Amino acid sequence: LELRKPVALVKSKGNVFLVDGDGIRLPGRYYKWPNSNEHTVSILVDKLEDVPISGKKWNDQRVLAGVDLVKFLKKNKADELFRIKHVDVSGVGSRFLTRKSDIILWTKNGIQIKWGCSPLCGDADELSDADKLRNLFSVARVTGNKFDGLKYVDVRWTRPVVKR
Secondary structure, eight states, rough: OOOOEEEEEEEEEEEEEEEEETEEEEEEEGOSOTTTOOOOEEEEOOSSSSOOOOSBOOHHHHHHHHHHHHHHHHHHHHHTTTTEEEOTTTTOOOHHHHHSSSSEEEEEEOEEEEEOOOGGGOOOSSHHHHHHHHHOOOOOOOHOOOOTOSSEOOSSSSSEEOOO
C-alpha cells in the first residue's frame, strides 16, 4: 500500500485533477484536499491532450514541468512567501514560436512572474531555477514580497526586469 500526498491541482477548462510529487494523477474521491489552512498551488494548462486514469503518471510534459516547479517552490517556501496561486504551463515548448516565457507564475494579487523555460527544455543558456529564485528574492528585497505596484517580474535574465 502506497499513500500518496497531493502536491498541486491541475486545472484545465473547468476540469480539476489532483497530482502528487511524482506526477501521478490521484483519485479525488479519496482526498479532502486542499484544507482551508493549507496553501494550494494550481497548475494551469490550456488544453490537456491525454488525461491518465487515477494512479497513472501524466505523459504531458507541461504538467510534469509544473509539478517539478511546484515542488521546487514548496521546498524553498517561496510558494507561501510570494503568495503563488497558479503556475501556468500552457506555453511550455512554444517559446521559440512565441518568444514569450514558457512558464508564468501568478500571485494571489494578480502579479505575473515570468519564469522562462523549465529544466525539461534542456536549453543551455537558460538560468537554473535556483538562479531565477535568487532573482525573485532580489526584486522582493526592493519592492516587498507582494510586489505591490508592479505589473510583472521577469526573472529569466541575469538581471531581473520589472514593469510598473
